[in-house]
Amino acid sequence: MTRRRVLSAVGATGGVGALLRAMGVLGFAPTAGAQDPAYRAPRLSDLRQPRGPRKRVLVIGAGVAGLASVYELRKAGYDCVVLEARNRPGGRVWTVRKGTVETDVDGHTQLARFAPGQYMNAGASRIAPDMVTLDYCRELGVPIEAFSAQNANAYYVYEDGGSLSGKPVRHRTGKADMYGYMAELLTKATNRGALDQELTEADRELLLDFLRDWGDIDTSGEYTGSERRGFVVPPGAGERPGVVGDPFPLSDLLESGLGFRFSDEFDPFEAMPLFQPVGGMDRIARALVDAIGEHRITYDAVVQSITTSGAGVAVVFRGPDGRSRTERADYCICTIPPQILKKIPTNFSKAVRNALAAPVPVRAGKLGIQYGRRWWEEDDRIYGGTTYTDLDLTLVEYPSWGFHGKRGIIHGFYNFDAEAERYGDLSPAARLSRALSQGEKIHGPKFRRDVEASFSVAWQKTRYSMGGWTTWPGGSESGPRPGDPNYARLLRPEGRVYFAGDHLSHMNGWTAGAFLSARKVVGDLHARVVATG
Amino acid sequence: MTRRRVLSAVGATGGVGALLRAMGVLGFAPTAGAQDPAYRAPRLSDLRQPRGPRKRVLVIGAGVAGLASVYELRKAGYDCVVLEARNRPGGRVWTVRKGTVETDVDGHTQLARFAPGQYMNAGASRIAPDMVTLDYCRELGVPIEAFSAQNANAYYVYEDGGSLSGKPVRHRTGKADMYGYMAELLTKATNRGALDQELTEADRELLLDFLRDWGDIDTSGEYTGSERRGFVVPPGAGERPGVVGDPFPLSDLLESGLGFRFSDEFDPFEAMPLFQPVGGMDRIARALVDAIGEHRITYDAVVQSITTSGAGVAVVFRGPDGRSRTERADYCICTIPPQILKKIPTNFSKAVRNALAAPVPVRAGKLGIQYGRRWWEEDDRIYGGTTYTDLDLTLVEYPSWGFHGKRGIIHGFYNFDAEAERYGDLSPAARLSRALSQGEKIHGPKFRRDVEASFSVAWQKTRYSMGGWTTWPGGSESGPRPGDPNYARLLRPEGRVYFAGDHLSHMNGWTAGAFLSARKVVGDLHARVVATG
Ligand SMILES: Cc1cc2nc3c(=O)[nH]c(=O)nc-3n(C[C@H](O)[C@H](O)[C@H](O)COP(=O)(O)OP(=O)(O)OC[C@H]3O[C@@H](n4cnc5c(N)ncnc54)[C@H](O)[C@@H]3O)c2cc1C
Numbered sequence A, B: 001m002t003r004r005r006v007l008s009a010v011g012a013t014g015g016v017g018a019l020l021r022a023m024g025v026l027g028f029a030p031t032a033g034a035q036d037p038a039y040r041a042p043r044l045s046d047l048r049q050p051r052g053p054r055k056r057v058l059v060i061g062a063g064v065a066g067l068a069s070v071y072e073l074r075k076a077g078y079d080c081v082v083l084e085a086r087n088r089p090g091g092r093v094w095t096v097r098k099g100t101v102e103t104d105v106d107g108h109t110q111l112a113r114f115a116p117g118q119y120m121n122a123g124a125s126r127i128a129p130d131m132v133t134l135d136y137c138r139e140l141g142v143p144i145e146a147f148s149a150q151n152a153n154a155y156y157v158y159e160d161g162g163s164l165s166g167k168p169v170r171h172r173t174g175k176a177d178m179y180g181y182m183a184e185l186l187t188k189a190t191n192r193g194a195l196d197q198e199l200t201e202a203d204r205e206l207l208l209d210f211l212r213d214w215g216d217i218d219t220s221g222e223y224t225g226s227e228r229r230g231f232v233v234p235p236g237a238g239e240r241p242g243v244v245g246d247p248f249p250l251s252d253l254l255e256s257g258l259g260f261r262f263s264d265e266f267d268p269f270e271a272m273p274l275f276q277p278v279g280g281m282d283r284i285a286r287a288l289v290d291a292i293g294e295h296r297i298t299y300d301a302v303v304q305s306i307t308t309s310g311a312g313v314a315v316v317f318r319g320p321d322g323r324s325r326t327e328r329a330d331y332c333i334c335t336i337p338p339q340i341l342k343k344i345p346t347n348f349s350k351a352v353r354n355a356l357a358a359p360v361p362v363r364a365g366k367l368g369i370q371y372g373r374r375w376w377e378e379d380d381r382i383y384g385g386t387t388y389t390d391l392d393l394t395l396v397e398y399p400s401w402g403f404h405g406k407r408g409i410i411h412g413f414y415n416f417d418a419e420a421e422r423y424g425d426l427s428p429a430a431r432l433s434r435a436l437s438q439g440e441k442i443h444g445p446k447f448r449r450d451v452e453a454s455f456s457v458a459w460q461k462t463r464y465s466m467g468g469w470t471t472w473p474g475g476s477e478s479g480p481r482p483g484d485p486n487y488a489r490l491l492r493p494e495g496r497v498y499f500a501g502d503h504l505s506h507m508n509g510w511t512a513g514a515f516l517s518a519r520k521v522v523g524d525l526h527a528r529v530v531a532t533g
């Protein structure tokens, strides 16, 4: 039920796990933080002829993987050039602002008419503290601020959920009731001796104590409501102690299914707090470009063929002037998403071509709606965070910046798979229209009022992306199944061409995967240059 | 176990609750948001002689209650003056910066040597989205940013906790394990039929489904660890799927008591997200002062006596020049904390004097430590949030601003009651020294390194406060017991003197209580003026 759950979690039973256990690392050790603590960037001094001619590396794609590759290679002085099909850097790190123009593969053109200063992160939007992406923000001096993934005041709205159907329930309310009942049930079961096999007498006492606090149940072990639900009349001054409402019946809560969303906040990369670059996610791409030098990048350069040989790599591209040209280099790092690369003529082996055909693109869509009034703050007291719904909007996201401003952009939907396809098949105007009628079921008529502008993206129909990210068949959402030969093949270069991107990591769909993949191929390439001169 | 739990929660069974139920408001209604939606500020046009002579109101105390009183009264044109004992506005809204000097009642003088731009909120520091304080931030144009109360990467550290004693456990890890085991136990009990009385067959199936997701237990219903704990080896690029550690045994977790901290995040006013003014909590006081005009406030004016009569109020104070003077007005709003006011000579009735003697001051302390390196971010990946411990530090708070900067200030302790007293009885230097040796047990030797400056406050020893806040005997932490006659007495004016402050609300220890109390007395006073001319 969660959006982007990393499902693979290798148990600590064999391999690395066994090793670490033997080293005493597992068990009591606090969990690891930094994603790549042992990384060592390539250095000029590693090279046999540090003053000799620089190796030339052609990087295809100015997304995170491509830009980070150049950034790291530059640390050892490599001569790098980048070819990028779009007219901007960032790839799926894409911040839409006033004036952004995009034409999708269906031929729908949108021009963003957002107010100055307003923006929408159409692709990547948030960073977990443990991610290497945050290290790059620090290293590059990109200011960050908190991103609220969760919000106790946001809603669960389930249409297909029994007696709670269509009733917006605040997160804090749904959670207080569910946890209260769970505490009550577990208390009863414990007192009835149903768990005597599992619990010592000491455990039982400690567990009962804990449950009283955790579920806010009364001394008789019953859950009868709690101020944790929020107040019906909030506490105030004078004789106004605050009034809490009656809990929802357990059966209704279970039937609604809202509890399946609680676990989102336990996800290793979605637990609070999360972060975002101040001013838009593309500040990361911008900072990388500034660090490596914009002159190294050719925009509007669509790669049309790639040929690797013993002597080097030759890449044909259609340049900004519409004419085809060839760029040559000693090595190439190709970050074109596999679903696109597989269709580009190359002299790659069959094994590589098969491997490129394996990843399955994921459909994903987002709609930014600019309102002239921040009604979600003023009326609903929702400052950032996400409403979860089984309406086809899936997620409604409120902005974690610009609080108390005159206007703001909410994500009217952020959805995936069938829901993303449904909206993606509509025209941009029809997407907005459908989203407004759905959103009204959550927020009432104000969802329709004060709309000033909108912009939507269907990633499966977005040129040079053709998908939000990819999954490996038989793998999890975050990475391939163990031993996947296609994945393994793309980790190795094809002649002088290396492959990089989030799809070559166990962090599919995260910029961190793209960064780590870049570091890996840069390391591999550099080791080869060091070894072969 | 929680820090500041509102314990009073009036059940929705009688009184207002019954009324609301009859109106159909309880039950399905989403919980209320804004704390004071029906508030109506006094208006000039309410007065019988809107062009007549203005009533003069003397406000004692330039804390939130006093400043907000003036701010609201000015909306109807009242002639207001403020006497404030300190040399600054804000009272317990106090942001300590480079150059702040404070001498406590023991005679210890501290000069804050923090770097420019660094600050510490020594008193109030955070605002919940439902609080009226946030409405004032919007109305006054005080920019806000997220405040992380919780952080999945912060630690639980319990010394007196069995086999986990002294081992820092990340929040995410402790929670994943506890929730995993709870899901397992509840699954077992349900399957054993121990809850057949409570659950229909349909409920049982839905509950079991939910528990699998919520606890991340396997299909056989066992909890064997989860990536939600965090990774021992984080997932990366190439063949690095991420390794999770073994769960802690349930008995150890229960014995440690760390689970008692989970409920902090369910508190109606502590659930994420929370907010803080950008640049320090005193920006709120500053904005109020700017709105009402600094010239209305006399600082260094210590009130020495208050006399109310049929004709007006006479207040004697020792002015900045050390000389006593008398200020007269038609009415007075007195916001001096009760534990101080009770010792000031007045002609108040015995009932009022008794009432002022009732509230019990709470001891509270905070220590700001400025480090030359943000090691909690760089090494521990903790960006904001709180570490909970049974060490006498109680809470260690990491700053929710200045991320990735060169330096930062953490709260080495934020504690209450006996722990606050222990530190408060030490000299500022000895407080730091003790805190460093305790903090080392959490963070290791780096807690001692790179210390650049520090500043501590013991609220029970702070002049003109003499306590962090107060509690009413027999009441909860947030307000008085129902029907408390002392509380009721102070809600009514004594002659021409009105009383205000967070202690006269059901939000003790929150600026929102002070704001709401100010609104209440302003309303009462204005109604009287309207009625009596
Ligand atoms: C909706 C959505 C939400 C996301 N949310 C998050 C998030 O919250 N946090 C997070 O960290 N990550 C998130 N991600 C994932 C993140 O955006 C990606 O993992 C990362 O940006 C991938 O970088 P990349 O360099 O591997 O690929 P890309 O960014 O796709 O870069 C590939 C580049 O190749 C170029 N290209 C393609 N074809 C050609 C050609 N023929 N010739 C020349 N150039 C070509 C493309 O234009 C592009 O610039 C999200 C992604 C999406 C779509």
Ligand SMILES: Cc1cc2nc3c(=O)[nH]c(=O)nc-3n(C[C@H](O)[C@H](O)[C@H](O)COP(=O)(O)OP(=O)(O)OC[C@H]3O[C@@H](n4cnc5c(N)ncnc54)[C@H](O)[C@@H]3O)c2cc1C
Pocket: B060, B061, B062, B063, B064, B065, B066, B083, B084, B085, B086, B089, B090, B091, B092, B093, B122, B123, B124, B125, B126, B127, B133, B301, B302, B303, B304, B335, B336, B337, B340, B364, B365, B366, B459, B464, B465, B467, B468, B469, B500, B501, B502, B503, B508, B509, B510, B511, B512, B513, B514
């Ligand atoms: C450690 C701590 C943490 C807190 N955390 C939060 C938080 O996170 N969020 C939140 O919203 N609230 C918090 N609070 C509570 C908040 O600070 C108070 O509720 C609020 O500031 C009280 O305002 P007040 O005007 O009622 O009282 P005060 O701020 O105490 O104002 C009273 C004023 O009267 C003055 N005075 C006293 N004696 C005299 C005299 N003889 N003559 C003249 N003037 C006098 C004082 O100097 C003071 O300025 C915290 C408080 C503390 C101490």
